[in-house]
Amino acid sequence: xxxxxxAIGLSILFFLSQTSVHSQxxxxxxxxxxxxxxxxxxxxxQNTSFYVEYGTEPGLYSQITTNQDLIADTPxxxxxxxxxxxxxxxxxxxxxxxxxxxxxxSPEYSFHTQRKAGSSFVFTVEADEHLYDKKGVENxxxxxxxxxxxxxxxxxxxxxxxxxxxHNWSTISSGELDILHKNYRPLLGSICxxxxxxxxxxxxxxxxxxxxxxxxxxxxxxxxxxWRKFYYPNPFPDGFYSGNTTEEPxxxxxxxxxxxxxxxxxxxxxxxxYRDQNDSxxxxxxxxxxxxxxxxxxxxxxxxGSSAMFKFVFAHHIRGQGRGxxxxxxxxxxxxxxxxxxxxxxxxxxxxxxxxxxxxFKDNGVSIFFQGHDHVFAHEVLDGVTYQALPMAADSTYHxxxxxxxxxxTSDTVEGSGHLRVQVDPNCxxxxxxxxxxxxxxxxxxxxxxxxxxxxxxxxxSTTGLQPKNKKQTQLNIYPNPAHDFIDISYSGNINPSTxxxxxxxxxxxxxxxxxxRIETKQLADGIYTLQMWTGDVFIHQKVLIKHTN
Numbered sequence: 001x002x003x004x005x006x007a008i009g010l011s012i013l014f015f016l017s018q019t020s021v022h023s024q025x026x027x028x029x030x031x032x033x034x035x036x037x038x039x040x041x042x043x044x045x046q047n048t049s050f051y052v053e054y055g056t057e058p059g060l061y062s063q064i065t066t067n068q069d070l071i072a073d074t075p076x077x078x079x080x081x082x083x084x085x086x087x088x089x090x091x092x093x094x095x096x097x098x099x100x101x102x103x104x105x106s107p108e109y110s111f112h113t114q115r116k117a118g119s120s121f122v123f124t125v126e127a128d129e130h131l132y133d134k135k136g137v138e139n140x141x142x143x144x145x146x147x148x149x150x151x152x153x154x155x156x157x158x159x160x161x162x163x164x165x166x167h168n169w170s171t172i173s174s175g176e177l178d179i180l181h182k183n184y185r186p187l188l189g190s191i192c193x194x195x196x197x198x199x200x201x202x203x204x205x206x207x208x209x210x211x212x213x214x215x216x217x218x219x220x221x222x223x224x225x226x227w228r229k230f231y232y233p234n235p236f237p238d239g240f241y242s243g244n245t246t247e248e249p250x251x252x253x254x255x256x257x258x259x260x261x262x263x264x265x266x267x268x269x270x271x272x273x274y275r276d277q278n279d280s281x282x283x284x285x286x287x288x289x290x291x292x293x294x295x296x297x298x299x300x301x302x303x304x305g306s307s308a309m310f311k312f313v314f315a316h317h318i319r320g321q322g323r324g325x326x327x328x329x330x331x332x333x334x335x336x337x338x339x340x341x342x343x344x345x346x347x348x349x350x351x352x353x354x355x356x357x358x359x360x361f362k363d364n365g366v367s368i369f370f371q372g373h374d375h376v377f378a379h380e381v382l383d384g385v386t387y388q389a390l391p392m393a394a395d396s397t398y399h400x401x402x403x404x405x406x407x408x409x410t411s412d413t414v415e416g417s418g419h420l421r422v423q424v425d426p427n428c429x430x431x432x433x434x435x436x437x438x439x440x441x442x443x444x445x446x447x448x449x450x451x452x453x454x455x456x457x458x459x460x461x462s463t464t465g466l467q468p469k470n471k472k473q474t475q476l477n478i479y480p481n482p483a484h485d486f487i488d489i490s491y492s493g494n495i496n497p498s499t500x501x502x503x504x505x506x507x508x509x510x511x512x513x514x515x516x517x518r519i520e521t522k523q524l525a526d527g528i529y530t531l532q533m534w535t536g537d538v539f540i541h542q543k544v545l546i547k548h549t550n
Contacts, residue, residue, distance in 0.1 A: 135392070
């Protein structure tokens with residue numbers, strides 16, 4: 001059963017069944033999953049009372065939390081503790097606007113606690129959403145998110161440039177940063193009620209020392225950190241996660257900016273390549289850029305102390321700025337050499353440091369280093385370490401990064417928008433670049449949404465179970481097509497009660513969403529539309545022409 005997709009379908013049906021804004025289900029975003037706990041960040045538009053029911057069987061909730069109150073537009077973090085390791089949990093939230101009648105229950109959602117060693121699982125990675133500066137398009141980002149939900153990942157990571165915005169750092173206000181961070185909650189909440197979310201910081205978040213030391217705490221870095229932590233529960237050192245133990249002033253506490261954990265037979269390490277810098281330059285280069293000795297020492301100890309089969313490291317970009325992957329890996333703190341490539345000066349430039357970062361990766365068996373920033377998919381290998389750059393999640397031109405930055409890479413650059421799907425097996429890893437397309441951009445048949453543009457494997461994959469699952473074929477028939485006043489939909493195959501239909505314009509705007517198999521079209525403008533069908537097992541789509549005149 002595709003539990004995540006079922007939860008999404010039920011969520012949409014639930015929204016359709018509500019006639020009052022007072023009945024709107026609170027926004028839920030999962031974070032910090034561990035072997036025995038998970039954090040629910042719950043946000044409502046009105047003062048709301050709620051409690052959560054949860055258990056290990058669908059529809060059967062053996063545990064219940066106490067009643068709690070939400071203040072409008074103020075998220076509350078609820079920790080579910082004493083959970084069973086390596087177990088899928090099902091839950092729902094029961095809620096009511098304070099002062100109203102009976103509690104209303106949400107759709108059923110789910111999550112998985114830490115997988116045991118030897119388990120197979122999937123996670124997804126996205127980067128550079130850039131909705132704040134319009135480089136990213138919200139309609140396309142929604143498609144990218146739904147594509148990730150269909151992959152049924154245990155969790156997802158974003159590699160930064162999510163919230164922004166450092167373009168006007170000297171004049172931006174705390175209130176503006178509140179809005180920038182809040183704007184992603186409805187989008188991520190559409191799937192992250194069942195997919196825990198991790199934040200890796202980008203350069204445009206502005207969380208660096210250059211801004212931190214301005215105006216005694218009234219600045220982009222401090223406000224950005226405060227609002228990020230307010231809306232998004234990132235890990236901090238707690239026994240399950242390791243990370244930054246420093247507690248910062250101005251009410252920040254743990255900045256929750258770099259951290260690591262183990263899931264199955266895989267070590268995950270998320271770096272912050274911006275915070276600990278020379279504050280005289282907002283874009284430090286050469287030897288001025290640094291992870292900082294505390295983060296470097298933590299990284300070294302984390303890699304050396306792990307016996308995981310696979311080790312993945314994530315950052316917004318190698319050495320923070322610049323462009324490219326392995327073209328940067330040889331130099332300065334990352335590789336030890338001067339830019340001329342002939343003088344190895346690491347010992348002199350970093351006295352007391354053991355070795356350059358790439359050498360740490362090589363010596364400790366790092367499988368893949370994932371990075372964003374360059375807005376293009378690129379796959380490179382240096383000394384057995386894969387350097388993997390991610391495309392933008394929602395670039396509707398599909399080639400911003402390819403045109404601007406592909407020449408900074410040495411091999412395997414591919415244009416397009418979307419996410420990476422990573423399937424982990426006990427002895428094998430499979431990485432797929434899954435493209436996202438607006439419906440209008442698939443009309444010519446050259447591309448289709450969710451196509452795999454590039455794929456590769458690591459490890460012993462000869463006996464892996466990572467091949468795509470065979471699904472029952474579903475036939476979707478639309479009549480009449482072209483349509484005038486209505487369209488009727490018939491289908492066959494593996495259908496369940498959570499089936500929903502969406503009709504979208506060529507620009508990806510939803511004009512109708514319904515569980516019914518008849519859609520009225522007389523009020524819609526002439527043009528080519530896309531009909532999407534979601535069920536618990538299938539996501540398919542088909543073009544339909546609406547034409548009112550001969």
